[in-house]
Amino acid sequence: MRSRFAVSSDDFDLAKVDPATTPGINSKTKARQFVTSTGPELREDQTRLYAGRKQSILLVLQGMDGCGKDGVVKHVIDLFYPTSVRVTAFKAPTDEEKQHDFLWRFRPHLPARGNIAVFNRSWYEDVGIAKVHNLVGPEVVEERYGQINAFEAEAAAAGIIVLKCFLHVSYEEQGRRLVDRLTDPSKRWKFDEADLVERACWADYMSAYSTAIRRCNLNPWYVVPADHKWYRDWVIAQLLTETLADLHLEYPERPDLDIEALIKRIN
């Protein structure tokens, strides 16, 4: 699964990935059942990860508005216990944050050992929207690719497993979802007219993200076809279960404990 979606080519281009494709599974029902069925395994591994306090997981969710970042949180991250998972959504940087280097504001939210963090948007906005709207010059964008690679290498060295997922929706599907936000009164609060400005720059975004994915692929990117919500969730659930399974997590031994003596003390 991971090798199927991990970006490996030097000429990667989002334009060549069909957002509506569903390789590996055709049934929405089976996909949803699979996602639910991973719950016990995910929670078990989450508890072992937390008990061991050695590594941590950082799931980065990127993509255009309406690509389903919140949906992944609601349907996949929801499978974890709330105890050691934390979701952070990053909006436009504040005035204070702008006084620092672009990576500064993310550091305090990196997951502590044993924990799972989910970033709804990330430093890829700083080579995404920042590039599309020329918020910084091209030489600054160029520098940032290197700074991002160094930052992610530092995180990896600290035991943080960085999973970067680009949720890839089509222009047409985004349109349907934005219309849905307008027509459904229970979703209308989500609608932000600014999203239409970004929608008008679609091709520029695809180009900027394609470049960012190519240039910052030391921790591989996973590009997830996301026009079908059930497929998107199915892929992410597998990425998480496979990643956690690979760690071969065990509960820590406690040779420090004299169990019999302690039980006597309790009773």
Added chain:
Amino acid sequence: MRSRFAVSSDDFDLAKVDPATTPGINSKTKARQFVTSTGPELREDQTRLYAGRKQSILLVLQGMDGCGKDGVVKHVIDLFYPTSVRVTAFKAPTDEEKQHDFLWRFRPHLPARGNIAVFNRSWYEDVGIAKVHNLVGPEVVEERYGQINAFEAEAAAAGIIVLKCFLHVSYEEQGRRLVDRLTDPSKRWKFDEADLVERACWADYMSAYSTAIRRCNLNPWYVVPADHKWYRDWVIAQLLTETLADLHLEYPERPDLDIEALIKRIN
């Protein structure tokens, strides 16, 4: 439900509350079914709360080791979406935190408007363990009751609904749970020998918490009989559903949107 467990008497004493009682329901199966059944309502109200961005919820969980604070998070808070709920566990204050007043470290974790925060332990440690072990003098503890009341009033004025739950377990049930942590290899990592030191001070803790509950009851305390995990969860699930229902939350109107024109722009 809230009136049943809200502390209202001026001579409140934990010693008079039976931790094994289960008023209102006798069936574990029915209690668990009820908790699960509240999920859709809780998530709907959570989304409305978030959409409205006016109020927020702070659930404070206090109690002796093994009273089930983590259990409540895993079985009740888990019913919410992870999007706008955040759990923070407070351990002993760090050296830096000790350089500030005792309430300082909690402020950054208060819930933003529209969000739900769960505090696993809180400033009640500062009139609990701090009092039992004489970490500060009695005159400081005395001052802290007033400071806590002012702090909670400030939070309430800022739109934070503070729900304080004391999970009340018996000495015997705590003993069983601690023994279980030692005998079950998948729970052994949780065992901390320091918990036995606190266990030895049981009566002092009951007295300190009884006083704190009496003195800091402007936002009423809910004392939850917690020897039965299913009962504890049943009570908390009801406290949350009732509290949210009382807010009569609605999705915000969006008179600012010219829906027809926007749909045309999208298509």
